[in-house]
Amino acid sequence: MTAPTASTEDHTAVLARIAEALERLVPPAARQVDWLADPAYVWTGGAARPVERLDAPALDLLRGIDNQKDRVVTNVERLAAGHAAHDMLLWGSRGMGKSAVLRAAIRAADTVHPGRIALVQVAQEALSGVSTLFALLGKVDRSFLVFIDDLGFEDGDGAGPRVLRSWLEGGVEARPANVRLAVTSNRRAIVGRSMAEQDDPINPRDLVDEKLALADRFGLSVGFHNCDQDAYLAIIGGYASEFGLDWEPGDALEWSRRRGARSGRVAWQYVNELAGRAGKAI
Incomplete structure (x- = not known):
């Protein structure tokens, strides 16, 4: 049996490198999603x-x-x-x-x-x-x-x-x-x-x-619908009680005035501000 020549070995190595490069260009197959596993x-x-x-x-x-x-x-x-x-x-x-x-x-x-x-x-x-x-x-x-x-x-x-x-x-x-x-x-x-x-x-x-x-x-x-002042303060009160945060209604209303709105989102942002002031994570 004839032994492979150096040129044959070089040719094989080149083909192997080309194949590896092509494999890298092909994106990996998407992971199969298990529709029963996650919330x-x-x-x-x-x-x-x-x-x-x-x-x-x-x-x-x-x-x-x-x-x-x-x-x-x-x-x-x-x-x-x-x-x-x-x-x-x-x-x-x-x-x-x-x-x-x-x-x-x-x-x-x-x-x-x-x-x-x-x-x-x-x-x-x-x-x-x-x-x-x-x-x-x-x-x-x-x-x-x-x-x-x-x-x-x-x-x-x-x-x-x-x-x-x-x-x-x-x-x-x-x-x-x-x-x-x-x-x-x-x-x-x-x-x-x-x-x-x-x-x-x-x-x-x-x-x-x-x-x-x-x-x-x-x-x-x-x-x-847009929340009124009482609802806005009630939202803040619920979060503040849950996270053990002190707050003042006047300060909460001033926060909403600076934001130009009263909503659940603005209330949550105020609660996040309270936690930051108190050095707490929520």
């Missing part, structure tokens, strides 16, 4: 990323939104139990706990029905991949709340609202039976306030109806 996931449009710990406040710390909280918690618990549940639109003022109450409701439902429900957050730019997500979730023996935060369609965007209607109304790409949608928005109508193709001064009611048409597809529509 939450993030959908990026073509793949999912697990979230091992769902960050959410305790339900009793969400003050000033008792009615809204009860309706959301009840609906999420039904979904976790495998019962009939609604798609949800949470709309209204910024910083009043729309997304916080959804996360808290998922955590609460998981304590009653361990492992039976998960939250899947979808960024608005990943909406085009939601049909793929539905196909995956429909095969899993678990309930899912697909969460789209701060949704709003620009004027002239007719495709987005139509797709969302299809998901809600049982079209060919509708969400499966074990999945419900939860959408938060700063306005009830979701679609833009000025729709050129519908702005008919002869029949302005048509414009109003069109704006509300998409919102009406949600079985549960919950409004979150």
Whole structure:
């Protein structure tokens, strides 16, 4: 048998280096997601990323939104139990706990029905991949709340609202039976306030109806409104008691005046300031 020549060995080494370089150019295969393992996931449009710990406040710390909280918690618990549940639109003022109450409701439902429900957050730019997500979730023996935060369609965007209607109304790409949608928005109508193709001064009611048409597809529509002074102080009082922080109502009101708003978010920011002053972590 003829021994390999030096040139043959060099050629083999070159081919090996080329193969190694090509392997480095190919991205590693995405890790298979276990849809039964984690309390939450993030959908990026073509793949999912697990979230091992769902960050959410305790339900009793969400003050000033008792009615809204009860309706959301009840609906999420039904979904976790495998019962009939609604798609949800949470709309209204910024910083009043729309997304916080959804996360808290998922955590609460998981304590009653361990492992039976998960939250899947979808960024608005990943909406085009939601049909793929539905196909995956429909095969899993678990309930899912697909969460789209701060949704709003620009004027002239007719495709987005139509797709969302299809998901809600049982079209060919509708969400499966074990999945419900939860959408938060700063306005009830979701679609833009000025729709050129519908702005008919002869029949302005048509414009109003069109704006509300998409919102009406949600079985549960919950409004979150600006909190008054008493509610704002109650929110702070609840957090301060929980974390052992001293505070003064006058100082809390001055904080809100400097921020130009009273909301749950502003209250939490003030509580964070209190903790910082006291040298505590929360």
